[in-house]
Amino acid sequence: MSQLGATITKDGIRFAVWSSSARRIWVSIFDDQRSRELxxxxxxxxxxxxxxxxxSGLAAGTRYxxxxxxxxxxERGFWFDPDKLLVDPYALEVDRPYAYDGRLAARRGEGADTASLMPKAIAGxxxxxxxxxxxxxxxxxxIYEVPVRAFTxxxxxxxxxxxxxxxxxxxxLIVEHLKRLGVSAVELMPVTASIDERHLPPLGLRNAWGYNPVTFMALDPRLAPGGLAELWQTxxxxxxxxxxxxxxxxxxxTGESDRLGPTLSLRGLDNHAYYRHAPDGGLANDTGTGNTVACDHPVVQEMVLDTLRHFVSHAGVDGFRFDLAPILGRVEGIFDADAPLLRAIRDDPALGDRVLIAEPWxxxxxxxxxxxxxxxxxxxxDKYRDDIRRFWRGDQGMVGALATRLAGSSDVFGRAGRRTSRSVNFIAAHDGMTLADIVAYEHKHNEANGEQNRDGHSENLSWNNGVEGATSDEAVAKARFDDQCALLATLFASRGTIMLTAGDEFGRTQEGNNNAYAQDNAITWxxxxGRDRALEECTVLLAALRRAVPALSDTHFLTGKAADASESPDVAWLTETGAPLGEADWNDPSRHRLVMLLGDDGGSRLAVLVNGDRRxxxxxxxxxxGFEWRPAIETQTIGFARPLSGRSVNFMIERRAATASAGRGA
Structure with a gap:
């Protein structure tokens, strides 16, 4: 890590910060009660x-x-104001959470000193x-996506x-739950210190997601009261x-937002360098949040790399998911897949073997x-997300898209002759409707966000199942349960990496809110x-099947050819009659049924039977x-092994028969 920040030695502390435009920079030292500038x-x-x-004479624990x-x-990108106390961009710990106050956004000369409003960095x-x-x-x-606060x-x-x-x-108990689900890795939604958007406090709301950071290394004291040691131990x-x-x-x-936002750190140190600007001198806004970090600036790149190295070497994390990742690859505003920062992350000795996940928009x-x-x-x-939702919503002509998504999305990730999928398949994520809400709400219900339901996506590819023609509340609940099982089964049957958002395995609801970032309350907790134990058991069984059948989690694209030492092709696409899908079948807009028949190099086969029809x-x-077909999931209690029913996914596995027998219908 570079020598910026506060570096402790046996004789004192060295403070260092970067700014290309500041004429003077000071460090303010505070007492242990945070209020008095010493x-x-x-x-x-x-x-x-x-x-x-x-x-000299300062030691670990110094607040500054x-x-x-x-x-x-x-108007020219310069916001220097010595009355604004700024948090060190390299702070590893802050002594309290950030809290928005309008005085933090006061113009120079119009406001008082902000030291009493700001957290202090703690030299450690x-x-x-x-x-x-x-x-x-x-x-x-x-991958199991976890909103840390809402989760427990x-x-x-x-x-x-x-x-x-x-x-x-x-x-x-949490670890046991994760193991039952077969979780390979938890993906923690942002845990670094963040601040509420300025419109939330007047509404009595607060940011529940954390996608509004101020500095990049310091953990949020609300989520990690034990500091970095708490993350390392966990x-x-x-x-x-x-x-x-x-x-x-x-x-x-960052949470410094647009020109009306607060001055907290980077803006006050060198706004013109740390943020990208439009030709007219205003802040570029490729993020929708009011500002865009200048990831093509060498100092910003080094700060990003230092942050990643910090969490690898001091917390031992497996890797990272990058929010709005094209920003990291923009050079002078244009995305470049070989941008210096993206290349540096891949080539860095401490980062090259880490898991790297991009939100690619x-x-x-x-x-x-x-x-x-x-x-x-x-x-x-998101093509996976949308196509799977469209298929189960009942849209016409989706069987080909379904097969492509089940097989790893080679149309997206198979370019340049690549043979493996880099897809993270998901039905629902933190941003959007929950799995349960997808099948219960045709339209969003974001009234609690205080924006007259204008925020959030209007098209969710969701449906209100079980209402039309329903004879009872129980019938509605069953129809929605079956649809959730079908969506989960599709996810777990898909090649490549899969992601499940915490709580979707047991029917969490946000009451139709598809943009619940401001709901730090029972809407997101x-x-x-009250969790749906039957749906949870459905997920557990699917996870066990995925672990038991390597062909489901393999990331290689399917070819339709026999694997080495096997007579079985790696995949065959069949109709419900067992015949290969022909061109007319693929192009039939009314077709909602499909069989994905997977083989492996040992000669066994798994059939994924998809009936998206209500009939x-x-x-x-x-x-x-010498083989016979048997249910791959041995239960009759939660909807599996019911191939006659509509809107279902079932799994049949072919095993050697005790005695030679003919195959049977499923």
Missing amino acids: DRLELRPEGDGVHGLFV GLRADGDYAP ASAKPLPAPPPLFQPGGL MLHPDIPEKQRGTIAALAHP VAMLRDAGIGTILDLVFNH DIGPDGYQLGNFPPPFLEWN LDWA QCVFTLPARE
């Missing part, structure tokens, strides 16, 4: 934009902030970086003081259980980049006491001498 010391220019100062002076001309003795063990997670596994706030068996924290993720305990940890990090913008020019990130980046696949149907599978 000293204000000016840093000295050291060349190449670095300002530094060694202060920065101040900078220079031009104040927002950094532990010696340790080589991180190889990632547990491998492509093809199950209502869990009755978690100690009350621990609820909503990173430490709660290592509780034995990662280690999950690792002991065979579960990796992926951090969702936000490098595309932003709202800037040419911002949709699905399939264009370089290996080894995995990518969130998981209802463990019942008998499926017939091809027979082989």
